[in-house]
Amino acid sequence: MSISLSKLVPILFFGVLAGTTYAAVNFPFPQNSAYDGNGITLSDKATAATNLQSGFQHYLSTFYNESGNYAGIRSNEGSNEYFSEGMGYGMLLMVYFSNSTTSYQSQFDKLWAFYKACPDSNGLMNWKMGNLSPTEIWGKNAATDAEMDVAAALIMAAKQFGDDKYLTEVATLLAKVRQYEFETNGLHKPGDAWNDKKNPSYVAPAYYELFKNVDTEGSSFWGTTAMNANYTLLETNSAEYSTGLFDNWSNSSGTGLDGYYGYDAARTPWRLAQAYYWFGNTRAYTMLNKLGSWVATQNATNVSGSIQRNGTFGGDHNSTFIATLMTALVTSTTHQEKLDAFWNEAVSLGNENYFNQSMKLLCGLAVSGNMPNFAASATALPSTRPVSKKTFSVQGNLLTLENLSYENIQVDVFSLNGKQIRTLFRGPATQTLTLSLAGMKRGVYMVKLSQSGSSVTHKVIIR
Secondary structure (H helix, E strand, C coil): CCCEEECCCHHHHEECCCCCCCCCCCCCCCCCCCCCCCCCCCCCCHHHHHHHHHHHHHHHHHHHECCEEEEEEECCCCHHHHHHHHHHHHHHHHHHHCCCCCCHHHHHHHHHHHHCCCCCCCCECCCECCCCCCEEEEEEEEEHHHHHHHHHHHHHHHHHHEEEEEEEEHHHHHHEEEEEECCCCCCCEEEECCCCCCCCCCHHHHHHHHHHHHCCHHHHHHHHHHHHHHHHHHHHHCCCCCCCCCCCCEECCCCCCCECCCCCCHHHHHHHHHHHHHHHHHHHHHHHHHHHHCCCCHHHHHHCCCEEEECCCCCCCCHHHHHHHHHCCCCCHHHHHHHHHHHHHHHHHHCCCCHHHHHHHHHHHHHHCCCCCCHHHHHCCCCCCCCCCEEEEEEEEEEEEEEEEECEEEEEEECCCEEEEEEEEEEEEEEEEEEECCCCCCCEEEEEEEEECEEEEEEEECC
């Protein structure tokens, strides 16, 4: 077997230092993260990115609406009703879909401005507003799930758009969240005005890891108190049924009250997948793996909700159930084919209503490697210069990368149509790295070297 390398072809490079002009944002979509080896992602990332981009454009044109300095996410097409949860979803999507030519920071800022313009008595957004007007309160008081996503979006926006003003604002927001939407024992409340039951899908352990580094006065609360209390609630809920399906509602111990994996509970696997992807959390892994083992026995075309927790399907075949259950499949390579099948089924459903489309996009971003933790990535950018030609050399079946000055890199092999074939290396590397391409079939491939700030490819011919 002989290997030759063609001329180096840069495919993506952006700057994060002041004054650079390579791109509008620091982490352009698609990010194609491998999450440091925590779990699996979709096989065909290139096609997934295309599908996601198409779905996002529909989301923008159908549900995003702005007036002056304010914007909101419509509760459905043509509606003048805006939920606080939609603000969180919209803000996350603006951050993660910003790319090398288009920044959605303006849209992000208008969503955030409307959130701030609609406070309840505790300074948190009223959960339902009308007509993009701060005076039209259609549902009083705050819902905790909204604050979780809004706060996380602000942290990611600071890294994506390079503006620390968001960190100052989120610290203020999180202090209110701690005071009004959580108990002193760490358990979440469903909102700032009621607490007679719990909502497992409001538990966001990946976000608590982010919050502890921003809300410094609450660092121990987020990192230990809230983390342990809410993980324990989820573990109790997960243990009730062999399927591992979570309940829409539970008591403070985690015992289910509703009996269904419905439109509330559906968000729980996605939130656990974030905790596993970003931090390799073993508690998240255990619950996902249990649920994923059941999901792997199901055909995506048959999945319909709301689902009784014993596994009996309902009548709603949509992405709320297909895409969210898909995120439970990320724990094992044995689920790769099933993961791909669930995503393909979600895509086949086309553009859906507000909530279903939100779940499709958010879960699709996660399983395609396009929802990385920017807060972690941003600390691993020692350089933003493009990789040099001199970095690559080949002898026999060995590919050698030299003059590396990056803390973390990834080397992947792709087919010419963009399908990922193999990851050759992932992790910290300095100076020289030698990798083997032995065992690969004859053909033409692309070898991609990635570091948070840049990526380049070589064409590799295996004879």
